[in-house]
Amino acid sequence: MTSDSARFGHRWLPILLVLPLMILILLFFYAPVIQAFYWSFFLEQPFGGGSQFVGFDNFSRVLADPEFWRATWRTLIFMVTASALAVVLPLVLAIAADRQIRLSPVARNVLVWPKGVAGASIGVVFAFIFNPFVGILAPLNNWFPGLWAPGLDGVDAFITLIVAHVWSGIPFNFVILLAGLRAVPHTLYQAAALDGAGPWRRIRDLQLPLIAPQLFLTLVLEFTESITSVFALIDTITKGGPGGATTLLVYKIYADGFRGYDLSGASTQTVMLMIFVVLLAGCQFAFLGRRINYER
Amino acid sequence: MKRPILMALGLLTFSIATAQAADIEFWYGNTGNVEEAIQKQCADFNSAQSDHQITCVGQGSYEVGMQKAIAAYRAKRHPVLIQFFDAGTLDIMLSDAVVPVEDILPEVDWDGYIAGARSYYETSAGKLFAQPYNSSTLLFYTNKTQLEEAGVTETPETWEEIIGAARKLKESGHACPFVTDGDTWRVLEQFSARHALPIASKHNGYDGLDAEYAFNTTFAAKHLSNLVEWRKEGLVRLATDTRAGDYTAAFNAGECAMMEQSSGSYAAAKEAFGETYELTAAMAPMYEGHERHNTFVGGASIYVMKGHDEAEIEAAKAFLDFLRQPEQQMFFTAATGYVPVTNDALDAITASGEADSPKYLTAKIGVESMNQPGTPDTRGIRLGFYVQFREIFMEETQKAWAGDQTMQIALDNAASRGNELLRRFQQTYRNVQLP
Incomplete structure (x- = not known):
């Protein structure tokens, strides 16, 4: 008994226990991924039959397509703005809820609830909230007609998406960040306070450095999440419009593949999106992750 | 004790005798009152005969139905009968997944279908691929009450008259004289058809997969630019400019006074107007000085899919025969506002003495519209990845509506992006001959 890890009585038992999950992952993740890679090198007819190998033709076509780059650019803008807000806002809320102020225990509960709402439902609700005639911004249009028009103005539609995404991201990030804050020993604050550090100083020099692992986790998850999970919001709020202003890469893939029957083009873009997400996570770990001190 | 066994044996021989009987599936995409009418027809078919049993499965929309059909066909679990939409x-024709109805039912008099409905679903050589089912075409609707209040007594028939009426409505304080959603089917396809303008070369692709888009060079471009100008003037409104957020709802609620919409919308508008407003429906408007041609058939048709045994094909044939009956077409028209497209069904409506009643009104106008003289450019649209093109057209023109680019630039962009789709389609189906 030199190892302190758990031991199984039978050598096949652990494999057997893992097998169901492995099969599911294989079936619903790796198989489609392999299929997408395969199709990205072929011109595929929707109903099958007569697919032909075209090498890297699909990739050179996608790379030369300005619409692909526009969608990529929009994805990047969304990723940076929405992720940053989706971490900063919960951070503010978490710091506030962590302080011993009135009703903070209640807030800690209430802020978690939206986690249970599906993306599509959030989309439907926000489409209503931001409706230019009956939504909360409708008075704005009474004073300045046409100022808020998400059905016509791409920027307004984009803002709607970001707000909906940030709102739906609050619960999870809030929980993670609050847990991080709660784990900071109280004596550190007391010591800092004794040394004359005000609340701002304590946040900047104590709390933020100490919850760096949690901040890093939420950022990594948000960056990758914002690229893919925004689909439900786009599909329910804007359908990629107006004028393609909210056609992010993930939605373009769906529209090309499922609405346009362009299986090869959609697969090629899927492969490129996948590579991009992997590279992104890799970069974050390489440049950010290394500077984080997990020990306390 | 012997009797049950004998009975079982008897049942067994009986079931062998009717081995031709089959349970088949029919997939469709419609919802709402159309779905109810489809389910009623399925139930009536099942109770009218005992040889076959059909299960009709709603897929929620045409697009989803098509997606599922593609997946099902690849997995060899596809239905015998399936409804596909015009675009x-x-x-479908090049998919090698369907059998032309004319091959399966050679004895049927397919010439009984009016030309405007036939040509969309037949090959360049004239072979019908699908049985037209829920057919519609574009009509022009007005709120006569509001027009009269603004001093417009004659219902406008041309675009010039519409704009004249719209100016009067605007002067009288009406916020939404004419409403549209700028949809490709309405503002480009049906407009080009009735003005006999080509959407693409090679007669909209009927003469070859090497067609190229041409709509940006025709009079349609002028019309679309006009629409943008008229919107700036406050005469035309987009769906997104309306309180309802949906142009049909805006018209039905009395928020807007005129619209172009499918004949299938008549029933809903009539019901919404009730006693408050008077509704008119007529053929879609022309520009003065242009000869009127046929509008395209819209909606969807039924295809027979490959890979099924003889008994299932027999059941499919029986169901298609059932749907073709004049009384079934009349029922469907009355229940949905879709247009009957066979001559015997039209004759039956005339003979019923109710031809002018509201439930058959759209049939009369719609058929008249589809029966106008045709040219090789008004047969239909035979262009690859066309569903994707419709989205590109919407995307580019939306930028023109928002003022980000002129309508002409939007159309040029849509045409060149569409041409890329056509070239890729041509390459994807390099091994297939256009039927």
């Missing part, structure tokens, strides 16, 4: 016609 997917070429994708």
